[in-house]
Amino acid sequence: MKPVSILRHGFVGLVAVWSVFPFVWMAVAATNSSADVIKGRTLPGGYLIENIQAFMTAVDLPRVLWNSAIISGVGTVLTLTVSALAGYGFEMFRSRFRERVFAGLMLMLSIPFAALMIPLFVMMAKAKLINSYSAVILPMVASVFVIFYFRQATKAFPRELRDAAKIDGLSEWQIFAFVYVPVMRSTFAAATIIVFMANWNNYLWPLVVLQTNDKFTLTLAVASVGIGYTPDYGLIMVGAIAATLPTLLIFFLLQRRFVEGMLGAVK
Amino acid sequence: MSYLTLSKVSKSFGGHEVIKGVDLRVEQGEFTVFVGPSGCGKSTLLRMIAGLETITGGDVCIDGARVNDVDPSARGIAMVFQSYALYPHMTVAQNMGFALKYAGHSKAEIATRVGMAAQILGLDSLLARLPGQLSGGQRQRVAIGRTIVRDPKVFLFDEPLSNLDAELRVQMRIELARLHKRLGATVIYVTHDQVEAMTLADKIVVLRDGKIEQIGSPLDLYDRPVNMFVAGFLGSPKMNFLPAIVERGGLRLVDFPEVVLPLGVAQDLGARVSVGLRPELFGPSGEIELALTVDLTEYLGDETYVYVRLGGDQILTISTGNDRSVRAGDIFRPRFDPAAAHVFDADGLRLGTRPIASRLP
Numbered sequence: 001m002k003p004v005s006i007l008r009h010g011f012v013g014l015v016a017v018w019s020v021f022p023f024v025w026m027a028v029a030a031t032n033s034s035a036d037v038i039k040g041r042t043l044p045g046g047y048l049i050e051n052i053q054a055f056m057t058a059v060d061l062p063r064v065l066w067n068s069a070i071i072s073g074v075g076t077v078l079t080l081t082v083s084a085l086a087g088y089g090f091e092m093f094r095s096r097f098r099e100r101v102f103a104g105l106m107l108m109l110s111i112p113f114a115a116l117m118i119p120l121f122v123m124m125a126k127a128k129l130i131n132s133y134s135a136v137i138l139p140m141v142a143s144v145f146v147i148f149y150f151r152q153a154t155k156a157f158p159r160e161l162r163d164a165a166k167i168d169g170l171s172e173w174q175i176f177a178f179v180y181v182p183v184m185r186s187t188f189a190a191a192t193i194i195v196f197m198a199n200w201n202n203y204l205w206p207l208v209v210l211q212t213n214d215k216f217t218l219t220l221a222v223a224s225v226g227i228g229y230t231p232d233y234g235l236i237m238v239g240a241i242a243a244t245l246p247t248l249l250i251f252f253l254l255q256r257r258f259v260e261g262m263l264g265a266v267k
Numbered sequence: 268m269s270y271l272t273l274s275k276v277s278k279s280f281g282g283h284e285v286i287k288g289v290d291l292r293v294e295q296g297e298f299t300v301f302v303g304p305s306g307c308g309k310s311t312l313l314r315m316i317a318g319l320e321t322i323t324g325g326d327v328c329i330d331g332a333r334v335n336d337v338d339p340s341a342r343g344i345a346m347v348f349q350s351y352a353l354y355p356h357m358t359v360a361q362n363m364g365f366a367l368k369y370a371g372h373s374k375a376e377i378a379t380r381v382g383m384a385a386q387i388l389g390l391d392s393l394l395a396r397l398p399g400q401l402s403g404g405q406r407q408r409v410a411i412g413r414t415i416v417r418d419p420k421v422f423l424f425d426e427p428l429s430n431l432d433a434e435l436r437v438q439m440r441i442e443l444a445r446l447h448k449r450l451g452a453t454v455i456y457v458t459h460d461q462v463e464a465m466t467l468a469d470k471i472v473v474l475r476d477g478k479i480e481q482i483g484s485p486l487d488l489y490d491r492p493v494n495m496f497v498a499g500f501l502g503s504p505k506m507n508f509l510p511a512i513v514e515r516g517g518l519r520l521v522d523f524p525e526v527v528l529p530l531g532v533a534q535d536l537g538a539r540v541s542v543g544l545r546p547e548l549f550g551p552s553g554e555i556e557l558a559l560t561v562d563l564t565e566y567l568g569d570e571t572y573v574y575v576r577l578g579g580d581q582i583l584t585i586s587t588g589n590d591r592s593v594r595a596g597d598i599f600r601p602r603f604d605p606a607a608a609h610v611f612d613a614d615g616l617r618l619g620t621r622p623i624a625s626r627l628p
Contacts, residue, residue, distance in 0.1 A: 160352035163319050164413075168366035169340030182356040 026244070030237040037233040051234040058235065059221045060213070061242065067133075068218040069246075071206070072199040075137040079195045080188060082141050087150025088176055092162065102151070108144050117208060124209060135209040136217075140199060146191055153187040153261070154180075189254040190261025197247050218243045268295040269330045269343070269420035269453050271316070276325035278308075278315060278477075285311055287477040288325065293421075293455060293470070298447050301457045302464040302500065303474035309457045310425055312474070316455065317346050317423050329420055340366070345414035346423040349430060351406045353398040353413075360385075360394040363412045384415040387449070404435045411443075415450070424456040428463065440466060461501050465489070473497050495615035498543050504572060504584045506609070508541045517623050518542060518610065522577045523557055528605040529623040534612060543609035546572065546586040553602035559583070561597045573599060 001009075029037045032045035055061070090102055120139050121130075129135040157180065165175045181188065203219050210216060216224070222239035225232070251258065271293040278286040286308050293299045301309040314320040316327055318339035326333050334342045345366075353362050363384060364377040372380075385391050388408045398406055407427060414422055427443075428436045444467055447454055458464055464471050465485045473480040473488065473496070481488055481497045492498035498506045511518040513536055517529040520542065534540060562582070563574040573593050575583040585601050593599050610618045 158350060158352065160348040160350050161354065163314075163317075164346070164348060164352035164354075166319065167317060167339045167344065167346050169338075169369040174369070179354060183354070185356075 023244075026237050026240050029233055030241055032234055034230070034232045034234050037237070047234055048238075051232075051238045054232065054235045055225070055238040055242075058225045059239065061221075063214060064216050064218045064221040065242075067215060068200060071133055071136050071217060072196050074133070075140055075199040076192060076196045078137065078141045079143050079146055079199075080191055083143055083146035083191070084150050084181070084184075084188070085176065086142075086147045087152075087154050088180060090147070090151045091154035091157070092159075105144050105147065109148075113204070117205070120205075121208060130209060131211045131215055133215075136202070136206050137199075139205065140202070143195070146195060149191060149194075150187065153184060157184060186257045186260035188261070189257030193247075193251055193254055193258050196250055200243075200247055268451060270295045270297075271421055271453065271455070272326075272328045272331075273312075273316070274326050274328075276312070276315065276327060277323050278311060278320060279323045284323075285477050286315070286323075289477075289479055291472060291479065291482065293453060296451045296453055298454045298456065298467055298469045299472060300464040300468035300470070301455065301472050301474055302459065302461060303480075304500075305459060307474040308477040309459075309474050311477075313346075313423055313425055313455060313457045316421070317344055318342050340369075343420035344423055345417045345419035345421075346425065347407075347410045347414055347427045349426040351398075351410040351427075351430075353406060353409055355398055358395050358397055359390060359401070359409050359412075362398065362409055363416050366413070366417050380416050380418075381412075384412040387415065387446070388412050403431050404439060407431065407439055408442075411446070420453065422452050422454045424454065426458055427456075428458070429460070443467060461503060465501065471501075473500060491617070492543075492609065493617055495541060495543065495611045495617075498609055498611070498617070502545055504546050504586070506543045506545050507583050508543050508611075509577075509583070511540050511542045511610075513538045513540060517605075522581075526555060526557065528555060528608060530605055530608065530610060530620040531623050532610050532612075532618045532620055534618065539613055540618065541611045541615070543611060544603065545607075546584045547588075548607050549585045549587070549601040549603050551590075551602060553604040555605050556600050556602045559585075559599045559601070561593055561595050561599050563595055564593055566591060573601075575599075 025042070028042060028044055030051055031048040032041050033047045033050075036045055036047075090098060116139075124130050124135045129138075161179055161183065162175055165179045170178065201219060202217075203223065206217050206220055207223075210220065218239075222236065222243055225239060226236045271291075273289050273291040276286060276289045277284060289312060301312060303309045311320060315322050318334070318337065322335050327335055329343060354365065357365065360378075360381050363381045367377045367380060381394070382391075385394055388411060390405070390408055390412055393401065393405060393409075398409065401409065407430075410427070424443075428439050431439060440463060447467075456463075456467060468485050470482065471485055471488050472482050475496055481493045483491075485501075488497060488501050492501065495508060499508070509523075510521040511528070512521065513532060513534045514527065515536060517527045517531070518540060520526045520528070528542065532540060559573075559575045561573055562576045565572040565574070569589060571587045571589070571591050571593065573585045573587055575585070577583055585599075587593055587601070606620075606622060608620075610620050612618050
C-alpha cells in the first residue's frame with residue numbers, strides 16, 4: 001500500500017472506532033454491574049440477565065414501547081404528509097408571495113424550541129390536551145426543516161411528469177398521491193428516518209407535556225430510571241439498547257433509499 | 268381527425284408578453300410544425316393548446332369548440348414531451364394505459380388498446396418492463412404509444428427527438444412520418460431543427476418573439492421566404508446575405524464592387540438591400556462570377572462546403588456539390604444565376620425582382 005493510502009485508511013479507521021465505540025460500550029455496559037461500569041470495565045460481564053430483570057421491574061416496557069411507537073409512528077406519518085404537501089406546493093405553484101412566505105417559514109428555524117415551549121404548553125392546556133399523545137405529536141407535525149427538505153428535493157422532480165399526468169386526467173391530489181409519492185420514494189425514505197428518529201428520541205417536550213407514567217415514552221422511562229443518588233448504569237444501558245434498537249431497525253430497512261434520498265436521486 | 272384554430276391567441280407572464288396575437292388554422296390530418304429559435308414561444312404556444320398554460324387573450328378552438336377553459340384531459344389532445352415524461356414506477360403497459368384507467372375504461376378495453384398501440388410501435392415484447400430498462404428510442408416509442416392509446420383529436424409533440432442521438436433521430440423521424448401516414452392524425456409538432464421541420468411538415472409555422480413570421484408548405488418557405496429571418500432559418504447551411512446598393516443597372520455587391528446583379532427592385536437608387544444566396548445556388552455555370560480566396564473547406568463526402576471570409580465577421584458559404592478539387596488558399600470562381608437570388612430591403616422584407624436586360628458598364 002502507498003503511504004497516502006495507509007494514512008487514509010488509518011484516518012477512516014480512527015473515525016470508525018470513534019463513532020462505533022459508544023455503541024460497543026453501551027452493549028458491554030449492559031452486561032456489567034453498575035460498579036464495574038463506573039470502574040471503566042470494557043469487557044463483557046455476566047450481569048446481563050440481572051440488568052434486564054431490573055429494567056423490566058423498573059419500567060413497564062410494553063407500555064412505554066407502545067407509547068413511543070404510537071407517538072413516533074403517527075407523528076412521522078402526519079409530518080411527512082403535511083411537509084411533503086407543503087414542499088410540493090411551494091415548488092409547483094407560482095405565486096407572487098411564494099418566496100416571501102417561504103422566507104418567513106425559514107426564519108422560524110432560528111427560534112429555539114425552548115422559547116416556544118411555554119406558549120405551546122399554555123395552548124395545549126387551553127385545548128385540554130395535556131398528558132395526551134396529541135399534545136406530543138401536534139407541535140411537531142408542521143416541521144419547517146422537513147418542509148424545506150421536501151421543497152429542495154422537489155426541485156429535482158421532473159415537471160413534465162406533472163404535465164403528463166394532467167393530460168392523462170389526474171387531479172392535483174391524484175398527481176401527488178400516484179405520481180409524486182412513488183417517484184420521490186427515496187426522499188420519503190430519508191425523511192422517514194430523520195423524522196422518526198427525531199420523534200423517537202424527543203425528550204424535552206414529552207417530559208413537559210406528559211405527566212403520568214402510563215403515557216411516558218421509552219426515552220422518558222429510561223431517563224426516569226437514571227435519576228437518584230446512585231444510578232444503576234447497567235440497567236440504564238439495557239434501557240438505552242431498548243431505545244436504540246427500533247431506530248437502528250428502521251435505518252437498516254431503509255438504508256439504501258436513505259442514501260439515495262440524501263443524494264437527491266430521482267429515478 | 269379534427270381541426271384546430273387559434274384566433275388572436277396571446278400570453279403574458281407578469282407584464283411580459285410572450286405570445287403576441289397568433290392566428291392559425293390546422294386542418295384535419297395535417298402535420299403542422301412550429302419552428303423557431305429557442306425562446307420564440309413555440310413550446311409555450313403548444314402548452315397553451317394542451318391546456319398546460321393559461322391563455323391570456325384570444326381563443327383556442329378544437330373542431331370549432333372553444334377549449335380555453337377546458338381541462339387538458341378533456342380537450343381530446345395527447346402530448347409527447349421532450350423528456351418523454353414516462354412514469355418511472357410503472358411498466359410500459361401501465362404507462363400506456365394510465366390515462367384510460369382514469370377515464371374509467373374497463374381493464375379488458377385498456378389491454379386491447381395498449382396491445383394494439385404496442386403492435387403498431389413494435390413494443391409487444393417490452394410491455395412488462397420499466398422505463399428505466401429501456402433505451403432512448405424505446406422510451407420515445409412508449410411516449411408515442413401513450414398518445415396513440417388515447418385516440419386523441421390532436422397529437423402534440425414537444426421537441427420529441429432532441430434527446431436522441433443523430434442516427435436514432437433520423438430513424439425516429441422516418442417512423443413518425445410513417446405513423447402519421449398510417450393514422451392520418453392531426454399533429455402539431457414543435458422543433459428547433461429545421462431539417463425535422465422540412466421533412467415532416469405539411470405546413471410549417473415559423474415563429475419569432477411570440478409572433479408568426481410565415482406559414483406555408485416547406486418548399487413554399489424555402490423558395491419564397493417573406494423575410495430574412497425565415498430565409499436564414501430554413502435551409503442548411505443557411506442562406507448567405509450579401510449587402511448591396513441599388514443602382515440604375517442593378518444591385519452592386521458591397522463586398523464585390525465589380526459585380527452588379529442585373530435585378531431591378533422597387534427601391535430608391537442608392538438604397539441598401541441584402542442579397543440572399545443559398546450555398547447550393549452556386550455552380551460552374553451562371554451569369555455572375557465571383558472571385559474568392561478560399562478560407563476553409565469541409566469535405567462531407569457527397570458534398571463539399573467552401574468558406575470564404577468577407578469584410579467583418581461575415582462568412583460566405585458555398586456548396587460545390589461533389590466537386591472536391593477546391594483547397595484552402597485557392598482562388599475560387601463560382602458562378603450563379605442572379606434570377607435565383609432573393610433580395611431583402613433594409614427591414615429584412617423580401618422584395619420582388621425583375622431582370623434588367625442590358626447591363627451598364
